[in-house]
Amino acid sequence: MKELLKNKKLILNHIPDHGAWTYNIIIPGSKNIQGKWGSIKVSGTIDGYEFKNMNLAPRKGLDMYMSVNANIRKAINKYGGDTVIVTMYKDSDNKLTDEGDIIACFRDAEVLTKFKALEEEERTIIITDILSQADESSQEKKILLEIKKLSNKTGQ
Template sequence: MSSIKAIVDQKLILEKMEGKGGWTFARVPKTTANTGKSYGWKNLKGTVDGFKVECSLMPLNKEYWFMPVKAEIRKMVGKQAGDYIQVLLYAEIQELHTPEDFLLCLQDDPQAFEHYRKLPDDEKQKYIDWIFATVDEELQVQRMADAIDRLSRNEKLPKKVLSAGKPA
Protein backbone atom coordinates (compact mmCIF):
# COMPACT_ATOMS: atom_id res chain seq x y z
CA MET A 1 0.00 0.00 0.00
CA SER A 2 1.22 3.53 -0.72
CA SER A 3 0.18 7.11 -0.12
CA ILE A 4 0.95 10.36 -1.90
CA LYS A 5 2.52 13.21 0.03
CA ALA A 6 3.30 16.74 -1.25
CA ILE A 7 6.84 17.55 -0.25
CA VAL A 8 7.28 20.80 -2.19
CA ASP A 9 4.62 23.43 -2.87
CA GLN A 10 6.24 26.82 -3.40
CA LYS A 11 7.51 29.42 -5.84
CA LEU A 12 11.16 28.94 -6.74
CA ILE A 13 13.47 30.98 -8.94
CA LEU A 14 15.04 29.44 -12.03
CA GLU A 15 18.82 29.73 -12.11
CA LYS A 16 21.33 28.90 -14.82
CA MET A 17 24.80 27.51 -14.20
CA GLU A 18 27.51 29.55 -15.84
CA GLY A 19 29.30 28.27 -18.90
CA LYS A 20 28.30 26.73 -22.19
CA GLY A 21 25.65 24.06 -21.75
CA GLY A 22 24.99 25.11 -18.14
CA TRP A 23 21.94 23.54 -16.56
CA THR A 24 18.84 25.56 -15.71
CA PHE A 25 17.62 24.56 -12.27
CA ALA A 26 15.71 25.52 -9.14
CA ARG A 27 17.06 25.32 -5.60
CA VAL A 28 14.66 23.36 -3.42
CA PRO A 29 15.21 23.90 0.31
CA LYS A 30 15.96 20.59 2.00
CA THR A 31 13.59 21.46 4.84
CA THR A 32 10.66 21.45 2.39
CA ALA A 33 11.75 18.32 0.53
CA ASN A 34 12.57 16.02 3.40
CA THR A 35 11.69 12.52 2.27
CA GLY A 36 13.26 10.76 5.23
CA LYS A 37 16.65 10.21 3.68
CA SER A 38 19.66 12.49 3.75
CA TYR A 39 21.54 11.33 0.68
CA GLY A 40 21.18 10.51 -2.98
CA TRP A 41 18.63 11.29 -5.64
CA LYS A 42 14.94 11.84 -4.95
CA ASN A 43 12.60 10.76 -7.75
CA LEU A 44 9.40 12.78 -7.72
CA LYS A 45 6.30 13.60 -9.74
CA GLY A 46 4.32 16.81 -9.82
CA THR A 47 3.92 20.05 -11.73
CA VAL A 48 5.90 23.13 -12.70
CA ASP A 49 3.46 26.00 -13.37
CA GLY A 50 0.78 23.36 -13.96
CA PHE A 51 2.86 21.35 -16.48
CA LYS A 52 3.19 17.69 -15.42
CA VAL A 53 6.75 16.63 -14.64
CA GLU A 54 8.76 13.70 -13.39
CA CYS A 55 12.05 14.88 -11.99
CA SER A 56 14.92 13.99 -9.74
CA LEU A 57 16.33 16.10 -6.96
CA MET A 58 19.98 15.69 -6.11
CA PRO A 59 21.99 17.24 -3.31
CA LEU A 60 23.36 20.69 -4.14
CA ASN A 61 24.75 21.46 -0.68
CA LYS A 62 23.69 21.09 2.95
CA GLU A 63 20.73 23.44 2.53
CA TYR A 64 19.37 22.76 -0.96
CA TRP A 65 18.37 20.11 -3.45
CA PHE A 66 19.17 20.73 -7.13
CA MET A 67 16.12 20.36 -9.41
CA PRO A 68 17.02 20.47 -13.11
CA VAL A 69 14.31 22.05 -15.28
CA LYS A 70 14.49 20.83 -18.88
CA ALA A 71 14.23 23.19 -21.86
CA GLU A 72 11.00 21.43 -22.90
CA ILE A 73 9.38 22.35 -19.58
CA ARG A 74 10.69 25.93 -19.64
CA LYS A 75 9.35 26.36 -23.18
CA MET A 76 5.91 24.95 -22.26
CA VAL A 77 5.55 27.31 -19.27
CA GLY A 78 7.29 30.25 -20.97
CA LYS A 79 9.95 30.69 -18.31
CA GLN A 80 13.72 31.16 -18.28
CA ALA A 81 16.50 31.77 -15.76
CA GLY A 82 15.52 34.61 -13.43
CA ASP A 83 11.79 33.81 -13.57
CA TYR A 84 9.79 32.26 -10.75
CA ILE A 85 8.03 28.93 -11.20
CA GLN A 86 5.36 27.34 -9.03
CA VAL A 87 6.66 23.89 -8.06
CA LEU A 88 4.41 21.18 -6.66
CA LEU A 89 6.18 17.86 -6.12
CA TYR A 90 4.99 14.59 -4.63
CA ALA A 91 6.79 11.51 -3.42
CA GLU A 92 5.03 8.19 -3.40
CA ILE A 93 5.52 6.86 0.09
CA GLN A 94 5.56 3.08 0.22
CA GLU A 95 4.16 1.56 3.36
CA LEU A 96 6.72 -0.77 4.88
CA HIS A 97 5.79 -4.44 5.01
CA THR A 98 7.88 -6.63 7.30
CA PRO A 99 7.70 -10.26 6.10
CA GLU A 100 5.76 -12.47 8.50
CA ASP A 101 8.56 -15.00 9.13
CA PHE A 102 11.03 -12.23 10.07
CA LEU A 103 8.42 -10.60 12.31
CA LEU A 104 7.76 -13.89 14.13
CA CYS A 105 11.49 -14.38 14.74
CA LEU A 106 11.82 -10.81 15.99
CA GLN A 107 9.00 -11.33 18.48
CA ASP A 108 10.99 -14.18 20.06
CA ASP A 109 13.58 -11.59 21.17
CA PRO A 110 11.75 -8.70 22.87
CA GLN A 111 14.85 -6.47 22.97
CA ALA A 112 15.52 -6.93 19.23
CA PHE A 113 11.82 -6.48 18.42
CA GLU A 114 11.60 -3.25 20.41
CA HIS A 115 14.72 -1.83 18.76
CA TYR A 116 13.46 -2.82 15.29
CA ARG A 117 10.07 -1.25 16.02
CA LYS A 118 11.75 2.10 16.84
CA LEU A 119 13.91 2.19 13.69
CA PRO A 120 12.99 4.58 10.88
CA ASP A 121 11.37 2.81 7.92
CA ASP A 122 14.44 3.25 5.70
CA GLU A 123 16.60 1.42 8.28
CA LYS A 124 14.01 -1.36 8.60
CA GLN A 125 13.97 -1.64 4.81
CA LYS A 126 17.76 -2.15 4.78
CA TYR A 127 17.39 -5.17 7.05
CA ILE A 128 14.53 -6.60 4.97
CA ASP A 129 16.34 -6.02 1.67
CA TRP A 130 19.53 -7.63 2.97
CA ILE A 131 17.78 -10.68 4.44
CA PHE A 132 15.67 -11.38 1.38
CA ALA A 133 18.23 -10.44 -1.29
CA THR A 134 18.92 -14.16 -1.68
CA VAL A 135 16.56 -16.97 -2.69
CA ASP A 136 18.56 -19.46 -0.59
CA GLU A 137 16.28 -20.13 2.40
CA GLU A 138 19.16 -21.30 4.62
CA LEU A 139 21.00 -18.05 3.97
CA GLN A 140 17.82 -16.08 4.70
CA VAL A 141 17.50 -17.85 8.06
CA GLN A 142 21.18 -17.14 8.81
CA ARG A 143 20.69 -13.47 7.91
CA MET A 144 17.56 -13.24 10.09
CA ALA A 145 19.52 -14.64 13.04
CA ASP A 146 22.38 -12.20 12.39
CA ALA A 147 19.92 -9.29 12.07
CA ILE A 148 18.17 -10.20 15.32
CA ASP A 149 21.52 -10.52 17.09
CA ARG A 150 22.57 -7.06 15.84
CA LEU A 151 19.21 -5.55 16.75
CA SER A 152 19.35 -6.98 20.28
CA ARG A 153 22.74 -5.23 20.66
CA ASN A 154 21.29 -2.01 19.17
CA GLU A 155 23.65 -2.18 16.16
CA LYS A 156 23.05 -1.12 12.57
CA LEU A 157 23.97 -3.26 9.60
CA PRO A 158 27.48 -2.28 8.51
CA LYS A 159 27.84 -0.88 4.99
CA LYS A 160 30.17 -3.74 4.07
CA VAL A 161 27.38 -6.22 4.91
CA LEU A 162 24.87 -4.31 2.80
CA SER A 163 27.21 -3.99 -0.17
CA ALA A 164 28.57 -7.54 0.00
CA GLY A 165 25.17 -9.10 0.65
CA LYS A 166 26.54 -11.52 3.23
CA PRO A 167 26.80 -11.56 7.04
CA ALA A 168 29.76 -9.80 8.63
Protein backbone atom coordinates in the same frame (compact mmCIF):
# COMPACT_ATOMS: atom_id res chain seq x y z
CA MET B 1 3.01 10.72 -2.02
CA LYS B 2 4.11 13.46 0.32
CA GLU B 3 3.44 17.05 -0.73
CA LEU B 4 6.60 19.16 -0.70
CA LEU B 5 5.28 22.32 -2.38
CA LYS B 6 1.81 23.62 -3.27
CA ASN B 7 1.61 26.46 -5.83
CA LYS B 8 4.91 27.90 -4.57
CA LYS B 9 6.56 30.77 -6.47
CA LEU B 10 10.20 29.91 -7.18
CA ILE B 11 12.93 31.41 -9.32
CA LEU B 12 14.17 29.43 -12.32
CA ASN B 13 17.91 29.70 -11.71
CA HIS B 14 20.43 29.86 -14.51
CA ILE B 15 24.03 28.90 -13.73
CA PRO B 16 26.05 28.92 -16.98
CA ASP B 17 28.24 25.88 -17.67
CA HIS B 18 26.69 23.85 -14.85
CA GLY B 19 25.93 20.83 -17.05
CA ALA B 20 22.49 19.28 -16.62
CA TRP B 21 21.99 21.65 -13.68
CA THR B 22 22.41 24.87 -15.70
CA TYR B 23 18.69 25.57 -15.13
CA ASN B 24 17.29 24.54 -11.77
CA ILE B 25 14.91 25.37 -8.96
CA ILE B 26 15.81 25.28 -5.27
CA ILE B 27 13.25 23.35 -3.21
CA PRO B 28 12.67 25.27 0.05
CA GLY B 29 12.47 23.17 3.22
CA SER B 30 14.10 20.14 1.61
CA LYS B 31 17.53 20.03 3.25
CA ASN B 32 16.46 17.43 5.84
CA ILE B 33 15.03 14.93 3.36
CA GLN B 34 17.08 11.76 3.67
CA GLY B 35 18.48 10.04 0.63
CA LYS B 36 21.26 10.19 -1.88
CA TRP B 37 21.38 11.16 -5.52
CA GLY B 38 18.99 9.03 -7.57
CA SER B 39 16.90 7.84 -4.63
CA ILE B 40 14.85 11.02 -4.13
CA LYS B 41 12.21 11.14 -6.85
CA VAL B 42 9.57 13.84 -7.25
CA SER B 43 6.60 14.56 -9.50
CA GLY B 44 4.35 17.57 -9.89
CA THR B 45 3.88 20.64 -12.06
CA ILE B 46 5.85 23.72 -13.06
CA ASP B 47 3.56 26.44 -14.39
CA GLY B 48 0.99 23.73 -15.07
CA TYR B 49 3.42 21.51 -17.00
CA GLU B 50 3.43 18.03 -15.48
CA PHE B 51 6.75 16.33 -14.70
CA LYS B 52 7.21 12.83 -13.30
CA ASN B 53 9.91 10.87 -11.52
CA MET B 54 12.54 13.65 -11.52
CA ASN B 55 15.60 13.53 -9.24
CA LEU B 56 16.28 15.95 -6.44
CA ALA B 57 19.95 16.73 -5.92
CA PRO B 58 21.08 16.78 -2.28
CA ARG B 59 23.47 19.54 -1.23
CA LYS B 60 25.26 19.20 2.10
CA GLY B 61 23.47 21.37 4.66
CA LEU B 62 21.43 23.19 1.98
CA ASP B 63 18.04 22.80 0.36
CA MET B 64 17.95 20.40 -2.59
CA TYR B 65 17.43 21.41 -6.15
CA MET B 66 15.88 19.96 -9.28
CA SER B 67 17.14 20.40 -12.82
CA VAL B 68 14.65 22.00 -15.21
CA ASN B 69 15.42 20.58 -18.65
CA ALA B 70 14.93 22.20 -22.05
CA ASN B 71 11.65 20.33 -22.71
CA ILE B 72 10.07 21.80 -19.58
CA ARG B 73 11.48 25.31 -20.19
CA LYS B 74 10.20 25.27 -23.77
CA ALA B 75 6.75 24.04 -22.71
CA ILE B 76 6.37 26.79 -20.07
CA ASN B 77 8.24 29.42 -22.12
CA LYS B 78 10.46 30.47 -19.20
CA TYR B 79 14.11 31.48 -18.93
CA GLY B 80 16.69 31.90 -16.18
CA GLY B 81 15.56 34.47 -13.63
CA ASP B 82 11.84 34.00 -14.38
CA THR B 83 9.36 33.09 -11.64
CA VAL B 84 7.58 29.74 -11.89
CA ILE B 85 4.74 28.22 -9.87
CA VAL B 86 5.64 24.77 -8.54
CA THR B 87 3.61 21.99 -6.98
CA MET B 88 5.74 19.00 -6.02
CA TYR B 89 5.28 15.62 -4.38
CA LYS B 90 7.88 13.16 -3.17
CA ASP B 91 7.08 9.99 -5.13
CA SER B 92 7.88 7.55 -2.36
CA ASP B 93 7.74 8.23 1.33
CA ASN B 94 7.14 4.78 2.68
CA LYS B 95 10.20 4.48 4.89
CA LEU B 96 9.32 2.61 8.07
CA THR B 97 9.66 4.71 11.21
CA ASP B 98 8.71 2.49 14.11
CA GLU B 99 9.09 -1.01 15.45
CA GLY B 100 5.39 -1.80 14.97
CA ASP B 101 5.76 -1.50 11.19
CA ILE B 102 8.58 -4.07 11.18
CA ILE B 103 6.67 -6.42 13.50
CA ALA B 104 3.73 -6.22 11.06
CA CYS B 105 6.06 -7.24 8.21
CA PHE B 106 7.28 -10.25 10.21
CA ARG B 107 3.66 -11.18 11.06
CA ASP B 108 2.64 -10.95 7.39
CA ALA B 109 5.60 -13.15 6.43
CA GLU B 110 4.59 -15.66 9.14
CA VAL B 111 7.92 -15.43 10.97
CA LEU B 112 6.81 -13.35 13.98
CA THR B 113 6.84 -16.34 16.35
CA LYS B 114 10.44 -17.09 15.38
CA PHE B 115 11.38 -13.41 15.76
CA LYS B 116 9.83 -13.29 19.25
CA ALA B 117 11.79 -16.43 20.19
CA LEU B 118 15.08 -14.56 19.69
CA GLU B 119 16.90 -13.01 22.64
CA GLU B 120 15.76 -9.43 23.33
CA GLU B 121 19.19 -8.04 22.45
CA GLU B 122 19.15 -9.75 19.04
CA ARG B 123 15.61 -8.47 18.35
CA THR B 124 16.70 -4.94 19.27
CA ILE B 125 19.72 -5.14 16.95
CA ILE B 126 17.54 -6.29 14.04
CA ILE B 127 14.92 -3.57 14.58
CA THR B 128 17.56 -0.82 15.02
CA ASP B 129 19.42 -1.96 11.90
CA ILE B 130 16.26 -1.86 9.77
CA LEU B 131 15.11 1.53 11.09
CA SER B 132 18.56 3.07 10.58
CA GLN B 133 18.58 2.42 6.83
CA ALA B 134 18.70 5.60 4.72
CA ASP B 135 15.76 4.81 2.47
CA GLU B 136 12.79 2.55 1.83
CA SER B 137 14.70 0.34 -0.62
CA SER B 138 17.49 -0.37 1.87
CA GLN B 139 14.94 -1.12 4.59
CA GLU B 140 13.12 -3.53 2.29
CA LYS B 141 16.35 -5.43 1.56
CA LYS B 142 17.15 -5.73 5.27
CA ILE B 143 13.62 -6.91 6.13
CA LEU B 144 13.69 -9.54 3.37
CA LEU B 145 17.10 -10.74 4.58
CA GLU B 146 15.80 -11.08 8.15
CA ILE B 147 12.64 -12.86 6.98
CA LYS B 148 14.80 -15.30 5.04
CA LYS B 149 17.01 -15.94 8.09
CA LEU B 150 13.98 -16.40 10.33
CA SER B 151 12.29 -18.71 7.81
CA ASN B 152 15.35 -20.93 7.79
CA LYS B 153 15.41 -21.27 11.61
CA THR B 154 14.18 -24.69 12.77
CA GLY B 155 12.79 -26.01 15.99
CA GLN B 156 11.00 -22.83 17.07
